[in-house]
Amino acid sequence: MLERLMSSDTGGLTWSLIEKARARIADKVNRTPVLTSATLDALSRSHLYFKCENLQKCGAFKARGATNAVFALPDGEAQRGVATHSSGNHAAALARAARLRGIRAYVVMPENATQAKRAAVTRYGGEITWCAPTLAAREASAREVVAATGATLVHPYDDLAVMAGQGTAAAELLEQVPDLDLLLCAVGGGGLLAGTAVAAKALSPGIRVIGVEPAGADDAARSFRAGRIFPSVNPHTIADALRSALGERPFAEIRRRVDDIVTVPDEVIVAGMRQLWEVLKIVVEPSGAVPYAALLARRAELHGRRIGIVLSGGNVDLDQLPWGVPGPGVAPPALEVTPARE
């Protein structure tokens, strides 16, 4: 782990770490397509480039960071396995990466986790330890698992190798579409936004990078304004993957390199999600639609001729669509929405 320790010691994520991550994971994750739409371009009066991480392995960008972290481990450490107490996309991505490397993945999961989340982990051979549904119980269980197995804990975002892996999505996007004015990226724990900002500013120094956060989980926006981390208190948003508290390592990069963080209300997130399904013909989860929702809300600071949008994931329960019960008489959300008020 020399590389991870060194970069941690020197204080942050570098373009060099992202470049190494790209080489390390190139044959293990998808080079996802970039979709465009004349309809959405006309609606937004700009050129939009959607980086489809919903079409990534495991249905989310999390495959990038988890794969980089697992394959960056030296053999001796790797042999004892990896562990996490995330129950979302990171857990499945970590289990998949561990299987690819032929090592064990221990996942601590709250007893109330959905069947879908459990299935995503066990599909890749992840070994689940159940715990009470509190953060304290999860952390305690994770410590026990690590103590018992010697596994390396891979945090879903507060980890330089994970952040470097997440940054490879923006690196790819800027190779596929080199001359973007603006890049929009969701922020929850901050791993994707940190990696995105480091990659984007390295490859395209003039680009603006703006984080987008649900209004009901706005700890990153408040932290960004204050210059110090605000805790995430009772986050309430349909964008479940963005309820995480902002991490310290991601925040250090975000402070230095991100131009702004804006928030969007849930109703605009849902309208954006539906519009992406209808027009782009792809399945995007609520969290994945958050950066596009910022455009829908016509935030004045989001002008730009050529705008990159990272669609972070597509893992959604098809029996629980947020536009309500289908059937005659249900009005779809309006295509045009009123500007958001913070």
Next chain:
Amino acid sequence: MLERLMSSDTGGLTWSLIEKARARIADKVNRTPVLTSATLDALSRSHLYFKCENLQKCGAFKARGATNAVFALPDGEAQRGVATHSSGNHAAALARAARLRGIRAYVVMPENATQAKRAAVTRYGGEITWCAPTLAAREASAREVVAATGATLVHPYDDLAVMAGQGTAAAELLEQVPDLDLLLCAVGGGGLLAGTAVAAKALSPGIRVIGVEPAGADDAARSFRAGRIFPSVNPHTIADALRSALGERPFAEIRRRVDDIVTVPDEVIVAGMRQLWEVLKIVVEPSGAVPYAALLARRAELHGRRIGIVLSGGNVDLDQLPWGVPGPGVAPPALEVTPARE
């Protein structure tokens, strides 16, 4: 129209016509991505390559044929516009192509056409003539429109320029994935299957091309066995884009070049559609899921190491999903389905 007349005179669709179509439409339609999935590969015990025409302009492969037909017209003829009495994806695709060329598109549409279909045509500036909802009324109205305007009628599939355009999807796929053993393609009117077969056999002579049809609209399968066109009588299937009667020109190609046509029941089409949404994270319409449904039904003749699947379209009403009313207590279709019986 020399080229179209000539090829019509000499009796059929050639690889040369498809090559010309590719060059003609290259900067006007999407080069759609090919998606793969380790999960679906494991389920099917083969390697699947999904050609995503749901991500095509207008959400369907129809953009290819309509664009080729419109841009193949000589200037004098084009100036009088184009017309069709299709009310589905072809009508929107024709309106879009006409707008790109700066000419008018006249679309005869039954009074009971859905608002979504009307909107898709008017979005691109197509001019709608309403008629009674019978084939006779549509054909009569179309003749009147053509007589009054001098527009060229562009049939949705029984037209060599349209068929050549549709063949460009398979040509692209075989460039993206050169060594396929088998290619699965839906058949309704037959334009896509005919173009697919001509392109595939030209580029990869050893490939098998199999058409897949809903069991409730099996005129192509019956016609293929009998060697003559059976009429389509009261087609009944959720795959609405495949209810069309098989066309003569497509059938001539299909007889010569397609290896078999198999049918799948609606419940397997719906299960396949849902599985594609869940695993590939893309929106596929019922008709688009038909060739994949043939694999789900584990038809013995569909073995093959490397299988190409043309996902033809993604235009679906998100308020009318065929897996029923979402909400707690609704069981999703089983991932494994029993073999279909014809």
